[in-house]
Amino acid sequence: MTIYSFERLPSTQKWLVEKVASGEVEPPCAVITELQTEGVGSRGSRWIGRRGNFFASVALPATMLPSDLPLGATSIYFAFLMKKTVQKAGSSAWLKWPNDLYLEDRKIGGCITAKKGGNMIVGIGVNMVDAPRGFGVLDIKTTPMELLETFLENLKNPPSGKQVLSN
Template sequence: MRIYSFEKLPSTQRWLIEKIGEKAVEPPCAVVTEWQTDGIGSRESRWIGRPGNFFASIALPESYLPDDLPLPSASIYFAFLMKTTLKERGSATWVKWPNDLYLEGRKIGGCITMKKGRTVVVGIGVNIVDAPRNFGVLDIEISSSELLESFLENVEEAPSWKQIFSNFRLEFENSKKFRIHDGRESVDLRKAVLQNDGSLLIGKRRVVSLR
């Protein structure tokens, strides 16, 4: 997989989507930067990046994804793959539904996914050296290049959704300490029932991944 590396970019996600549209890059490929100044977060929010943290986006043809992966839950899938990558290095990171990376009660990163034609573009950010106020920092030492290499190895193995989801379900109880905003209202996750496709059932309402 070809990797494009930069010292500084406004957004790895926007750069990769733009280059795919221009046919200037060919998936599968990835882009990583040492500093991201205007990253994309969930629900069109900004992910504020500090220099030295991990900022990357990966473009994958749909054919590279597991056959059983529900695309609306791709953020859960890739966030959990990142959590798995960090756990292999000794981190206690966990995934808060649907796409946030947490250490105890503080967010240290997150994952977003977007479609561009038949390509899925996965954006991942992790605070590995520094964090804004009220956010956390990764509990292990690892460089951006090491983290990307290890993460891509796990992505290329393409474990099934069933395999990823069975593990994610076990730690979903951690998410129930939180509330989320689904674009309409604040939702208490204590009332949520996790469905097999990664969506939530809250009363009679189904809530799918926020990104």
């Protein structure tokens, strides 16, 4: 899978949505940036983050998703996969319904999705080194690129929609 890497972007989600829509990039692909200045959060909120945190988006043809996954559950699905990714590395992060990652009682990350044509685009943010007041930071040591590569590896053999939703 092609990974586009940048030092700085306003939003990985907006960048990938625009590039997929214009045909400039072909899914499956991912984009990651060291610094995101206008991140997109759930319900129109902003995802504020600092350099060194995880800012990435992944575009997949919808046909790569499990056939039993309801379209409305894609954010939950991808958040679950990210939770499994960080837990496999030793984190004690947990998933708060429907798409937020938490450590104890502090939010450390989240996922949003957008459907564009026949593609699903998921944006993921995780506080890895620093967080705004009231938020938490991931409890394992890894790099944003390592985290993305592990997440993408997990997409090669994903669980069914039923498995994720029953968890």
